[in-house]
Amino acid sequence: MNSSFPLLSAMTFAPLLGVPLILGLREGQRSLAKWIALLATLPPLVMGVVLFVVFDRQLAGVDSIRTFQFVESWYWIPSFHVYYKLGIDGLSLALIVLTALLCPLCIIASFGIARAEKAYYSLFLLLETGMIGTFVALDLVLFYVFWELMLLPMYFLIGIWGGPRRVYAAIKFFLYTLAGSLALLLGILALYFASSPDPASRTFDLLTLVQRHDVLASAGPILGVFPFAGVVWWALFLGFAIKVPVFPFHTWLPDAHVEAPTAISVILAGVLLKMGTYGIFRFNLPLFPEYSGMVAQVMVGLGVVNIVYGALCAMAQSDLKKLIAYSSVSHMGFVLLGIGAMNAQGFSGGLFQMFNHGTVTAMLFLLVGVIYDRAHHRQIDGFGGLATSMPRYAAFTGFAFFAALGLPTLSSFVSELLCLLGGFLTYPLWTMVGATGVVLGAAYLLWTLQRMFFGELNEKYRVIDDLKPREVVTLVPLAVIVVLLGIQPMLMLDTFHPAATRLVELVGAAMHPLIATAP
């Protein structure tokens, strides 16, 4: 269904409308900033719901513009064949909905910000534009512009409104991501130059490049020695892996998460990490199907390392926020495992896991923010018996923890199961090791639950505010989605299915025929 209304552009740039309004506020009206920001994040949410409802679940997307939906295309920089081209398919729909959903919740969660609100909310809205733009861009230059557009607000949001070590964390985040961006940029430029021997028909258009993937596969080696596909694949992968983050590029993540303000941690874990795996789905696989098949096992290996290493690190943390940060590393490993599996179960599972991790981890970080606002520390052992003094908080935390460890009937169970299932079909040994991550996850989460909420009540927290209505409002929508998708996963899964099947067809040619079977 392609309407003539530029829905994706409207969705991408709607938040920006709030920025001049916020910046125009006078000193005495600063408290209005949050309401304007909330209002500015609502249109994308409404449009996100519309997209989700009217999205045609039969069209595959991935490699052909005809099966993309809501496509917009204008010439942007004619002399370099750069287009302003937007469109969505099964790979991006869920992530756009996720972004549009999390942003208003994060604004509500930020209502407590009391310092330079105008700047905070303006940067946040700019960040939302960058995030949605990244997921809808179908031109490499446009994608890169949105990708970088996200980086700067994030850097300021951590660096100005963060915790005590915010400057260190912000710079570390920036340098890591910048290194990734640089690799990505070089990869993009290499793709452009290899897209055609004739300068007049070179292109940055992703789908044209995907159509020419055989040209790319046979492009001449870089500097005469390095095989083109290998170099560019790894350049792109490096750019995305830092974002995911894939071990060993994950060290920026705990710092950034711990120092970032609550809402920014939510965005960071809920949306930004997904951009890494989204990039692998969107670029690495369709552009280099053959090479992706060749290095599938490496991705599976990295995914398993992420799962197990992240879980072990999480278990060793005494700081609740750091624990959840490491649990993200672990859960994103499942996505990599799903990608490396190279079959429909794995791909669907990976895509679903991205969405589910987004909702679940958002709840977790929101809950950490709640306790930090009250106790001003996050040491797990500094609490105890909170279930008696904060029953509602304990209930929500317990629910979120069970969602995170993949309890059946909650959404993560389905996606992790699909990832493991897909992985098992292709690499049973690796997957068995990865599956231990589920056990480890249960271990650290239950152990934390026990230390914080049960046992002897810490007298300091005998009298402590339970969840306020504003906080409940941020948690309930996420909880509802987690339950709903746990019971009725097909609501979401059927948006992934055609895209996942098409991806399998693309890479499947290079793989064992047994693997390339749809469920």
Next chain:
Amino acid sequence: MHFPPVQFDWIAAVPMTLLSVGGLGVLLLDAKGKGRNPLVSAGAAAAVLVATLLWFVHPLVPHATAADARSFTSMLTVDGLGVFVTVVCILTGLGTLALAPSYMAREGVKAGEIYPLVVFAVAGMSVLAMGTDLMVLFLGLEIMSLAVYVLAGYQRTVDGSVEAALKYFLLGAFASAIFLYGITFMYGAAGSVRLDLVARALASDNPNTVRLAQIGLALLLAGLGFKIAAVPFHLWTPDVYQGAPTPVTAFMSSAVKAAAFALALRILRVGFGAHPMLWTEAVKWLAIATMVVGNLAALVQRDLKRMLAYSSIAHSGYLLAGVAAGHPAGTSAVLFYLAAYLAGNLGAFAVLVAIGEKGDRNLNLDDIAGLYKTHPGLAFALSACLLSLAGIPPTAGFFGKFLVFNAAVKAHMIGPAVLIALTSALSLGYYLTVIVKMYMAEPAREYITEPPTVGVRLVVVASVASVFVLGILPSLVQGLAEQAAIPLP
């Protein structure tokens, strides 16, 4: 010796004439008012520049932008390159004129000759941009340089300014002499100083001609290298940029550089366009050295003016890479880059004018700590300009670097291309430090600066707007740059 009859085509000479006569008028006006009213002089000078600008852009003006309106027996040409660079120089001149009154008032300098001097310098630049004869070009170089020497030493009671002027003058005079020496070799080789005749003489492939021309070209490149602050001819730059009055530094780093690059493009393309093997390697290595040294040295600076001086060197490196990449992608990339660099650089210096205190104090990294708390607008403007200089999308600098990179790859210069990307990433090290200080450090001191004047605000707003407009819609200027590059041989 035979001289062909000279054709007089005054239309082509209108811009220079306007600028020179207008400059004299401003000088007289200033003398009449005994320099007591700087705003009148600045306004008059701006009017002269705007009149010249209108001459170029007004559609009713006859063949002002015709591609090959050669005149004065091929000594001047009003082509795309010339007009593009002259417009860049005029815009920089306007910015300088807007910044100068408040700066001079703060520093307690009364004299008003700075305004006509800016006009004279722009006149020299227009000659440099449109000349096609080595002697005419030399004339333009000297008209520009003499004005800029005086501008650099304008605060004659301040040690730094005097030192800057003296260094700039001595080394500049030396460079001019080398340049002139190069011209004599050219004359020896070709029997003419007209670039098209030099090219024709080279086409004969006479080994003696080529050898003489090669020596001459080496000398010309050394003279040029001084003006554009290419490594290893850059040693004067930090001291001069730091010592000169800030508006003048802005002028030198944007306009003088643009004019010098027009000169380089003109000599290399028109004179030696058919013989790239004589200069491509040399320019490539100059570019590499300039990118690396400029960026590395900028990393360790604490003074913002000095940091921007090294950053200006680094940008010369990127521009040189564009020159080395050849035609036409490289040429149009250089032109776009000059415009993009003008936006970011002028804006950054305008903010320095706004936040500096008497004697250019308060321009250290520690002094701008927490600037965003007291001056959020200026902090944002400086951040935007620095990010553009660093080449982060969606700013003008990103597309400038992208175009140069693209040209370098097209010319199979993979090494310099990768170096452009790597050194740009490195440059974030120092640009970002400034932003970190402004936004994330606590204010170390009280700011006593007055709110910026209208002129300064105008420059800041125009620069930031251009940074984003050129970043989001690069085609606006890139198309012009491409058109300007095509007619060159």
